[in-house]
Amino acid sequence: TEDLQCHLENLMDLFHSGHTLKICAPMVRYSKLAFRTLVRKYSCDLCYTPMIVAADFVKSVKARDSEFTTNEGDRPLIVQFAANESQVLADAACLVCPFADGIDLNCGCPQRWAMAEGYGACLINKPELIQDMVRQVRNQVENPNFSVSIKIRIHDDLIKTVDLCRKAEAAGVSWITVHGRYLEERHQPVHYDAIKIIKENISVPVVANGDVRNLKEAENVHQVTGADGKYLNMTFQWTVVASFLYAEVAILLILCIPFISPLRWEKIFKFQLWNTIGAYWNKAFLTVIVILIVLFLDAVREVKKYSATQVVDKDSKLYPNAYDHIHMKLFRSQRNLYISGFSLFLWLVLRRVIILITQLATEMGSTVALKTQVENTNEAVRKYIEENNKMKQVLNRSNRSEKEKTEGTNLENSVQEIRNLKKEFTDTAEALFRSRDELAAIKKQSGGLITEYDRLTKEHEKLQNHIEKTHEKKDQ
Numbered sequence: 470t471e472d473l474q475c476h477l478e479n480l481m482d483l484f485h486s487g488h489t490l491k492i493c494a495p496m497v498r499y500s501k502l503a504f505r506t507l508v509r510k511y512s513c514d515l516c517y518t519p520m521i522v523a524a525d526f527v528k529s530v531k532a533r534d535s536e537f538t539t540n541e542g543d544r545p546l547i548v549q550f551a552a553n554e555s556q557v558l559a560d561a562a563c564l565v566c567p568f569a570d571g572i573d574l575n576c577g578c579p580q581r582w583a584m585a586e587g588y589g590a591c592l593i594n595k596p597e598l599i600q601d602m603v604r605q606v607r608n609q610v611e612n613p614n615f616s617v618s619i620k621i622r623i624h625d626d627l628i629k630t631v632d633l634c635r636k637a638e639a640a641g642v643s644w645i646t647v648h649g650r651y652l653e654e655r656h657q658p659v660h661y662d663a664i665k666i667i668k669e670n671i672s673v674p675v676v677a678n679g680d681v682r683n684l685k686e687a688e689n690v691h692q693v694t695g696a697d698g699k700y701l702n703m704t705f706q707w708t709v710v711a712s713f714l715y716a717e718v719a720i721l722l723i724l725c726i727p728f729i730s731p732l733r734w735e736k737i738f739k740f741q742l743w744n745t746i747g748a749y750w751n752k753a754f755l756t757v758i759v760i761l762i763v764l765f766l767d768a769v770r771e772v773k774k775y776s777a778t779q780v781v782d783k784d785s786k787l788y789p790n791a792y793d794h795i796h797m798k799l800f801r802s803q804r805n806l807y808i809s810g811f812s813l814f815l816w817l818v819l820r821r822v823i824i825l826i827t828q829l830a831t832e833m834g835s836t837v838a839l840k841t842q843v844e845n846t847n848e849a850v851r852k853y854i855e856e857n858n859k860m861k862q863v864l865n866r867s868n869r870s871e872k873e874k875t876e877g878t879n880l881e882n883s884v885q886e887i888r889n890l891k892k893e894f895t896d897t898a899e900a901l902f903r904s905r906d907e908l909a910a911i912k913k914q915s916g917g918l919i920t921e922y923d924r925l926t927k928e929h930e931k932l933q934n935h936i937e938k939t940h941e942k943k944d945q
Contacts, residue, residue, distance in 0.1 A: 479614045480545050480570045481643060483514055484674040489691045490514050494646075494678060495549045495573070495620075502538045505546070515545050520575050522588070523552035523561040539568050547618065549573040553587035553598070555605040562606045562617070571616025574602060577648045577678075579622070579655070590622050590652050596633040603640040616643035620678065622652055623663045630663070631670045644674035664694040710764060710808050717815040724822055735830035757816055765809040771802035846897055850918060853890055857925065860886070864932065880936055887929055894922055 483490055493500065493508045495517035505516040518537060525532045539546060546569045552558035562572045576599060578589030592599055599619060606617045619637055624630045634645055647667055649659040659679035668675040677694045681687050776799060860883050897918065 480515075480616045481614075481674075483545070484644065489687060490676070491684070491687060492676060493517060495519050495575075502540065502543060505543055509542070515547065516543070517547045517549050517573060520549045520551050520578060521561075523550040523557050524554070526550070527557055527560045527564065533564070537565065537568075545570040547571050547573050547616070549575055549620070551575050551578065551583060551586075551588035552602065553592070555598075555602045558602045559605040559609040562610050562615070566610050566612055566615055570614075571618060571643065572606065573646070574599065574617075574619045577620045577622045577646075579652055593621050593624065593630070593633060593652075596636045599633065600636045600640040603637055603642050607641045618642060618644045618646065620646040620648065622648050622650055623660060623667075625651060627663055627666060631667060634667055634671045638671050638673050642673060644676060645671070646676040646678050648678040650679060661690060661693045668694055706764065707805055707808060710761070710805075710812055714808055714812045714815065717812065717819055721815065721819060721822065724819075724826065730833075731826050731830035732833055735827060735834075754816075754820060758813070761809055761813040761816065765806070765813055768802060768806035768809050772799065772806055774802070849893075850897065850921075853894065854921070856886075857890070857928075861928070864935075880932075884932075884936075887925075887932075890925075891922075891929075894918070894925070 491513055492515045493505065493513050497519050500517055500519045505518075508516065521536045522532075526536060537548065548561075548565045548569045548571075550558060550561050550572055552561070552574060558572075558574065565572065574592075575583075575589055576592040578584075580589065583589035584591045603617050603619065610617075619642055621630070621633065624633075630647075637645060645667075647664045649661055649664045650657060651660075661677065664675065664677050675694075677690045681690055864880075864883070
């Protein structure tokens, strides 16, 4: 064990070893080299020195020799300092860096002399100063594996403690030791629920401190607070659901891009890849629906559970932050409810949007084909009208000359052509009537064609009468 401790390259690996980390806390006059050597023989993972005043340690060689002694087997080792100036703490850290694995800033000592000098627990009300001291040590100690930690007490308002821890975390603190008592408390019960709340709100390791006298109590505190050096992130299934929700929002935004027409989406949907996926689409859709409904119901159950939870007076006296803890659990269950609910809703919306885009693309395709058909019909009618006008001009210029026979033949051909035109015109009229329900414009145009047809019929009758009169005269 001593060889492993001596050759430990990164102290933070201890917090990811998979077991509860056992630390010998700094104790005045006790945590000297001899005591540390003794507790290491009983599987102590990490030891602290007693608190050393950084200003005296930097100024006096005698103070250094008196307060700090170590040897090769005394590792891993954390030197705890009392300081209220950033540069002084950084200088002290540089002095012990070759002989220790890290330094710890004491922000939890409630002794009057320490508070009077600006050390210890009074620092928890100066989060910016703590942040600056941590940052200065980080910047001036060359060893990147050298740890910088702090030990704190909790505020009456736990939000302030969480804010302090987050600022220290932003400055680069390695871990935070939390003594679960208020500044004025000495032997009252430790507020382990407050340590748990702090642990759940920061990502750096949290060490629980206070009233841990044996291994069994250490394991119990570990179970209650979760202070094992691992941050409790959103659980895997809710991370997946949240990612799924973000993906749904992104897909819907892409589908709503205005310059991509439904016809283009229809072409994209006809790719071979989508055809392959489409074979399993209904099963996948129903499977996702079932999973989201199960998660949604589970979230509803959690919301009801924590909404119905009340903190009784006895618990309020022993654990005044239990109310905040319950509300944090309620907030998380509500977050899960919203995530699963919106995912379920957007999944149904996404399916409906895809169906509507497909239907709209089909209708647009039919409209384009119908428009083309109408344009072709209009062109044919225009040609027939031009030919009819030409024939009328020919008939008007004709005279009763010797060419009556040839003209009679032409008239017969004209009659036949008119009959053909009548038949074609009838077919065209029927086609226009069939398209009347699909396009209102065609209906209007069809009415015009019928009117034109009547006019042509009258002209045809006139022509027939004219031909009959011509034949009568010829017979005479």
